[in-house]
Structures are given as structure tokens and as C-alpha cells.
Amino acid sequence: MKGRRGFQQSAFTLTDVAREAGVSEITVSRVIRAKGAIAEETRRRVEAAIRKVGYVPNRIAGSLASAGSDLIGIIIPSLGNIVFPDVLRGLHDAISGRGFRAVVSVTDYRLDAERDLVRALLSWRPAALIVTGCEHEPDSRHMLAHAGLTVVEVMDIDGDPIDIAVGMSHARAGRETAAFLLGRGYRRFGYVGHDLERDLRARRRREAFLATIRQAGASLAGEVIVPGPSSVPAGRTALAALRDAHGGIDAVYFSNDDMAIGGVFHCMAAGIAVPASLAIAGFNGLDMGQALPQPLTTVLTRRYEIGRCAGQAVLDRFDGLAVPAATDVGFELLPGATA
Amino acid sequence: MKGRRGFQQSAFTLTDVAREAGVSEITVSRVIRAKGAIAEETRRRVEAAIRKVGYVPNRIAGSLASAGSDLIGIIIPSLGNIVFPDVLRGLHDAISGRGFRAVVSVTDYRLDAERDLVRALLSWRPAALIVTGCEHEPDSRHMLAHAGLTVVEVMDIDGDPIDIAVGMSHARAGRETAAFLLGRGYRRFGYVGHDLERDLRARRRREAFLATIRQAGASLAGEVIVPGPSSVPAGRTALAALRDAHGGIDAVYFSNDDMAIGGVFHCMAAGIAVPASLAIAGFNGLDMGQALPQPLTTVLTRRYEIGRCAGQAVLDRFDGLAVPAATDVGFELLPGATA
DNA sequence: TTGAAAGCGCTAACAT
DNA sequence: ATGTTAGCGCTTTCAA
Numbered sequence: 001m002k003g004r005r006g007f008q009q010s011a012f013t014l015t016d017v018a019r020e021a022g023v024s025e026i027t028v029s030r031v032i033r034a035k036g037a038i039a040e041e042t043r044r045r046v047e048a049a050i051r052k053v054g055y056v057p058n059r060i061a062g063s064l065a066s067a068g069s070d071l072i073g074i075i076i077p078s079l080g081n082i083v084f085p086d087v088l089r090g091l092h093d094a095i096s097g098r099g100f101r102a103v104v105s106v107t108d109y110r111l112d113a114e115r116d117l118v119r120a121l122l123s124w125r126p127a128a129l130i131v132t133g134c135e136h137e138p139d140s141r142h143m144l145a146h147a148g149l150t151v152v153e154v155m156d157i158d159g160d161p162i163d164i165a166v167g168m169s170h171a172r173a174g175r176e177t178a179a180f181l182l183g184r185g186y187r188r189f190g191y192v193g194h195d196l197e198r199d200l201r202a203r204r205r206r207e208a209f210l211a212t213i214r215q216a217g218a219s220l221a222g223e224v225i226v227p228g229p230s231s232v233p234a235g236r237t238a239l240a241a242l243r244d245a246h247g248g249i250d251a252v253y254f255s256n257d258d259m260a261i262g263g264v265f266h267c268m269a270a271g272i273a274v275p276a277s278l279a280i281a282g283f284n285g286l287d288m289g290q291a292l293p294q295p296l297t298t299v300l301t302r303r304y305e306i307g308r309c310a311g312q313a314v315l316d317r318f319d320g321l322a323v324p325a326a327t328d329v330g331f332e333l334l335p336g337a338t339a
Numbered sequence: 340m341k342g343r344r345g346f347q348q349s350a351f352t353l354t355d356v357a358r359e360a361g362v363s364e365i366t367v368s369r370v371i372r373a374k375g376a377i378a379e380e381t382r383r384r385v386e387a388a389i390r391k392v393g394y395v396p397n398r399i400a401g402s403l404a405s406a407g408s409d410l411i412g413i414i415i416p417s418l419g420n421i422v423f424p425d426v427l428r429g430l431h432d433a434i435s436g437r438g439f440r441a442v443v444s445v446t447d448y449r450l451d452a453e454r455d456l457v458r459a460l461l462s463w464r465p466a467a468l469i470v471t472g473c474e475h476e477p478d479s480r481h482m483l484a485h486a487g488l489t490v491v492e493v494m495d496i497d498g499d500p501i502d503i504a505v506g507m508s509h510a511r512a513g514r515e516t517a518a519f520l521l522g523r524g525y526r527r528f529g530y531v532g533h534d535l536e537r538d539l540r541a542r543r544r545r546e547a548f549l550a551t552i553r554q555a556g557a558s559l560a561g562e563v564i565v566p567g568p569s570s571v572p573a574g575r576t577a578l579a580a581l582r583d584a585h586g587g588i589d590a591v592y593f594s595n596d597d598m599a600i601g602g603v604f605h606c607m608a609a610g611i612a613v614p615a616s617l618a619i620a621g622f623n624g625l626d627m628g629q630a631l632p633q634p635l636t637t638v639l640t641r642r643y644e645i646g647r648c649a650g651q652a653v654l655d656r657f658d659g660l661a662v663p664a665a666t667d668v669g670f671e672l673l674p675g676a677t678a
Numbered sequence: 679t680t681g682a683a684a685g686c687g688c689t690a691a692c693a694t
Numbered sequence: 695a696t697g698t699t700a701g702c703g704c705t706t707t708c709a710a
Binding site for chain 2: 054056057058059060061063064069071079080082084085086088089092096099101102103104105106119120121122123124125142143146147231232233236261262265268269287288290291292293
């Protein structure tokens with residue numbers, strides 16, 4: 001159980017099993033992969049031998065010999081934002097039944113880190129690579145486009161897919177939220193967001209939101225952008241700051257539900273009537289927001305579905321089926337009760 | 340970009356790079372791994388050749404030759420419960436800087452699924468395997484104990500570690516929560532939980548909680564256990580059900596913060612004064628609960644820290660350093676304002 | 679500082 | 695139904 005490097009482990013190989021069972025290696029290999037015809041009696045002997053020596057196949061050797069791994073690389077910006085575990089969950093549910101394994105890497109929203117991870121994961125010759133969003137460094141795009149494997153870009157379909165894209169239009173979500181709030185009669189808007197340099201999808205929602213309210217002759221009366229990642233406490237303090245700095249705002253668009261729920265909590269604590277004095281809208285449709293005494297006005301995103309579709313696309317491609325270049329899983333505006 | 344099976348990709352090998360640079364394969368290999376002495380001039384030529392052909396190393400071949408991968412297998416019960424992404428985040432932060440990659444698998448809280456995943460991940464000859472909890476099927480334990488690699492059991496230190504355990508005592512957390520509520524004068528308790536057949540740690544907290552209140556002469560006046568996973572909506576409806584069925588309860592222990600926050604929302608919506616009419620306690624110390632108008636009474640768990648320590652243990656073992664068999668990251672009772 | 683030879687443990691292709 | 699042969703692309707000796 002020591003092993004300075006940690007990996008000599010089960011020293012047994014196919015050869016040992018074959019000797020034990022009195023057959024050739026390839027026969028053992030066939031039994032293990034359930035491939036080719038094997039006599040019932042032989043299979044039993046081989047299986048007994050496998051159990052006897054406690055043989056664990058070596059997929060590194062197997063993958064090298066067969067020129068293919070059952071690994072699927074996935075590169076996401078963060079594990080701290082609940083949306084990515086949700087995507088991962090969907091992906092995992094789709095692929096694990098077929099024996100694929102997810103190798104997970106995190107960029108922390110840095111495209112240069114993404115480039116390095118693309119290279120690192122490609123070196124494992126995965127069956128597919130799943131990346132987040134449609135913005136990548138030219139190097140990344142080039143590697144992905146020429147690696148000769150299935151590439152799925154998830155979350156976002158506002159760009160030009162390298163291979164396959166599965167997601168939704170964040171621009172459209174921003175527009176529709178703006179239209180909804182305008183329709184409810186709000187005119188003096190605030191925005192509360194988190195680090196937009198890095199969260200490119202939140203940025204796109206904000207831009208589309210602003211364009212839409214301006215087109216309608218309404219204005220952005222003020223905004224607060226916190227430097228770090230989104231969180232409930234950040235949303236809570238940011239809304240307090242926004243109200244301190246700017247009067248007369250009647251509706252606030254938050255970069256996502258975490259931030260918006262923080263905003264709702266601030267209003268509860270400060271005795272601000274929602275939506276009478278202030279309307280609040282978020283993005284994602286988290287359970288939590290819908291379980292609030294007043295359900296949050298937000299956009300329900302299908303994160304799990306994105307992961308599941310991405311996984312299915314990988315399987316379909318693997319099976320030689322045609323896969324559309326872009327799949328829009330859509331979204332749903334939840335009117336809620338905070339706007 | 341097709342590739343029926345998705346993995347012939349960058350057809351270039353070391354041999355191609357070597358030919359291009361006019362050196363032998365091993366020299367290219369040395370340049371790539373920055374191992375052994377290389378003349379400056381040679382290095383430059385090799386690097387140029389690598390860039391020219393767009394060579395991506397094949398770590399499958401490399402791992403086979405060097406008898407070791409830089410993969411770390413991780414097996415968790417779920418991605419739906421925020422605690423596991425948190426652990427994953429800590430693990431990732433610890434290991435990714437050293438070039439290790441996490442291969443993630445999910446058991447859905449089934450120990451038989453865990454067994455299969457242990458076998459599947461061992462077949463990748465990972466540098467280490469990280470599993471959740473201290474309860475495993477005998478087969479799993481046996482494979483893990485004899486695989487000759489670093490094994491870390493995370494979350495829980497209430498058992499007998501296979502190799503290394505990093506976590507906290509859930510029994511102690513249950514006891515201390517009970518002691519805290521007893522100290523505040525509560526005597527008629529309720530419990531609201533989720534699927535305890537599967538979440539063994541939640542079960543252990545509950546048992547320790549019950550033992551403690553009984554020892555103090557208090558009683559469990561009623562409980563509601565919802566069948567599925569924990570969630571805010573589940574906690575909300577379960578508390579409503581508990582209050583319908585049982586009168587006179589003055590404090591409710593929830594299986595975790597998600598459930599407890601749902602309970603708080605129910606009280607808000609139903610006009611139940613917290614903690615005057617009903618006290619609420621959770622487990623995990625999620626941000627969300629602490630950002631509530633009344634911060635939740637709960638136990639702060641160090642999930643990120645567990646992942647980070649587990650990763651560090653793997654690195655230390657890899658570096659030949661001694662690693663303690665059990666690391667207790669501890670927890671902290673947050674008094675909050677709901678009890 | 680560089681290279682030649684010999685595998686790592688498995689599977690594809692071709693027998694038998 | 696089973697076996698033989700020849701690698702997969704790299705790294706580890708061991709030489710030079």
C-alpha cells in the first residue's frame with residue numbers, strides 16, 4: 001500500500017490469467033470484452049482464473065492497443081457556480097451507462113488556462129472533449145478543430161460552433177427579461193452583477209438587457225458590479241450598495257439567481273416591499289429562488305439538460321449518427337412574484 | 340472532424356517530431372518531459388519541430404511505458420448535493436497544479452455501483468483513488484486495500500480507514516447540535532430528513548442527535564422523512580407536513596441546510612415566528628443560510644478543505660512523505676438566529 | 679549530450 | 695472456437 005509513486009498495484013496481467021486458465025492471452029481478452037465467440041466451458045475457466053488472481057484489466061494498455069480511450073474530457077470555468085455541477089450531472093448521466101468516464105478540469109474563467117487544459121486532455125486521446133462557451137483562444141480552437149474527435153461547446157449557442165454546440169442564447173435571455181420588466185411598467189433600472197470580465201455569458205445577458213431597455217426609451221439608473229464570483233451574500237451587500245448610491249430605481253436585474261436571492265434577502269431585512277418598492281429579476285431558476293416565500297422572477301435554464309444533450313451528442317457521434325451542429329435547449333421566463 | 344470512433348486525431352507521433360528535428364525519439368521525449376541534459380540548440384530544434392507539426396503527446400502510451408498515470412479517480416455519491424462539488428473543488432485546486440487530472444464518477448449513493456466504479460477506475464491505473472465515506476462493500480474494500488495505490492476516504496472519519504481518511508465526525512456533529520438545542524431550553528423535537536437509507540452520514544447525525552436528546556430526557560415528538568434527495572422545496576413541504584401531523588414541537592433538526600432553509604421559508608410564508616414558536620437547525624453552513632434575514636443555526640462543515648486535504652495527502656504520499664491515517668478537519672457550530 | 683534496443687500490457691488482423 | 699504475430703507510442707535501461 002505504499003509505492004513511492006503509487007502505481008504498481010495489481011501486478012497481475014492478462015498473461016497471468018491466461019496461464020492460470022490454460023488458454024492464450026487473446027482468449028482472456030475476448031472473455032473480458034465479451035467479444036467474439038467463446039465456449040461456455042472456456043469462459044468459466046477464464047472467469048475463475050480472473051477471480052482467483054484478482055485481475056484488474058489495464059485500460060491504459062488496452063486503449064493504446066485499440067487506439068481509443070473511453071475518457072471524455074470536460075473543461076468548465078468553475079465548480080463554485082452551481083450551474084456547472086448541474087451540467088456535469090447531466091453529462092455524467094448520459095455517458096456513464098455506456099462506460100465512458102469524465103475527466104474534469106476547471107479554468108477559473110481564464111481562456112489561457114483553457115488552452116493548456118485542452119492540450120493536456122487531448123494527450124489522453126479522449127473520445128470527446130466538452131468545453132464551455134463559444135469564446136476560445138485561437139490556439140484552443142485550432143487544436144480542437146484538428147484533433148479529429150467530437151467537440152461539444154456547452155452553455156452557449158450565440159457563436160459559431162467548432163463542431164457541436166448545445167446550450168441556449170444568453171442574448172435572448174437578457175432581451176426577454178428586459179421585455180418582461182418593461183411590460184410590467186418598470187422604467188428606471190438597476191443592474192447588480194459579478195465579475196463580468198470573466199463570466200462572458202453574464203456579460204452577454206447584461207448587454208442584451210441594456211440594449212433592449214434603451215431601445216424602449218428606459219435607462220440604466222445605476223449598477224454595482226462586485227469583483228469576485230457570484231454568491232448570495234455578494235448579492236445582498238451589492239443591492240444595499242446600489243440603493244445607497246442611486247435613488248429612484250424601480251427594478252433590478254441581477255447577473256444570476258444567487259445574486260438575486262441575496263437581493264431579496266436584503267429587501268426582507270431592510271423592510272423594502274418587493275415588488276411594490278423594488279422589483280427583482282434573476283437568472284437560472286434555481287430551486288431555492290422558487291421556494292422563497294415570493295418566488296423569484298427569473299429565467300429557468302436547463303443546465304442538466306445541456307449536459308445530458310452534450311453527452312447524447314457524444315454517444316450519437318460515436319455510434320455514427322448525425323448530430324446537429326447546434327442544439328438550443330431553450331429557457332423559460334418564470335414570472336414569479338418579485339417583479 | 341468526423342472519425343467514426345472519435346480518436347485517431349493528431350496522427351503525429353514522437354517519431355514524426357524526431358524525424359523533423361533530425362534527432363532520435365528519446366531526445367524528443369526528453370525535451371518534452373524536461374528530463375535529462377539537452378543541448379540548448381537541440382532543444383530549440385525539437386521545440387520548433389513540435390510546433391511545426393502540432394504534436395500532442397500521447398499520455399496513454401507514456402503511461403503504459405512508465406507504469407503510471409497522472410489520473411486521480413474520485414467516486415462521490417452525487418453531484419446534486421452541493422457538498423460534493425465543494426469537495427471536488429478543493430481536490431481540484433490541490434492536484435491540478437501538479438498536473439494530476441480528476442476522473443469523476445458518481446454512485447448515486449449505491450454501494451454496489453461504487454464497487455463497479457472502483458474496478459473501472461482502477462483499470463486506469465490512477466495515482467490515487469478518492470472514495471466517499473467509510474462504508475463500502477467488502478469487494479470494494481479489498482480491491483482498494485490491495486491495489487497498491489493511495490486511497491483516501493473523504494467526508495467521514497467515524498470508521499476504520501482503508502489507507503487515509505479526511506473528514507469530520509458526523510456523530511459528533513449530531514451530538515453537538517442536540518446539546519446546543521438542549522442548552523437553549525428546547526425539549527420537544529422534530530426531525531425533517533431526506534432519504535436516510537442512502538445518505539449514511541445524515542443517518543449517523545440523526546442517530547447521534549436522537550441518542551443525545553433522549554439521554555437528556557427529551558423526546559422526538561415527530562419526524563418526516565422525504566424519499567428523494569434533499570432540497571429546499573422538499574424541506575419546505577416536509578416541515579409543513581410535520582406541523583400538520585404533530586403539535587407542540589418546539590425545535591426541528593433538519594438533515595441539512597437545504598432542507599432547513601426550506602423550513603425557514605415555510606415559516607416565513609405561514610407566519611410562524613422563528614425561533615419563538617419554532618426553532619430550526621440545519622447542517623453544512625451554506626452561504627445561503629447565513630445570508631438569510633435571520634442566519635440559520637447550523638454546523639459549518641469544511642467541504643472545500645476536505646477536498647484540499649485529500650488532494651494534499653495524495654501529493655504528499657506521491658512525494659514519499661508520511662501522511663496521517665486520519666485527518667479531522669473539524670466543524671463549527673454556528674449559533675445563527677433560528678434557534 | 680545523445681542514441682539503440684527492449685519492452686510496458688494489451689488488441690487487431692490474420693490464421694487455424 | 696482458439697491461437698499467433700505484430701504492433702500501439704512511448705519510456706527505461708544501458709551504451710557510447
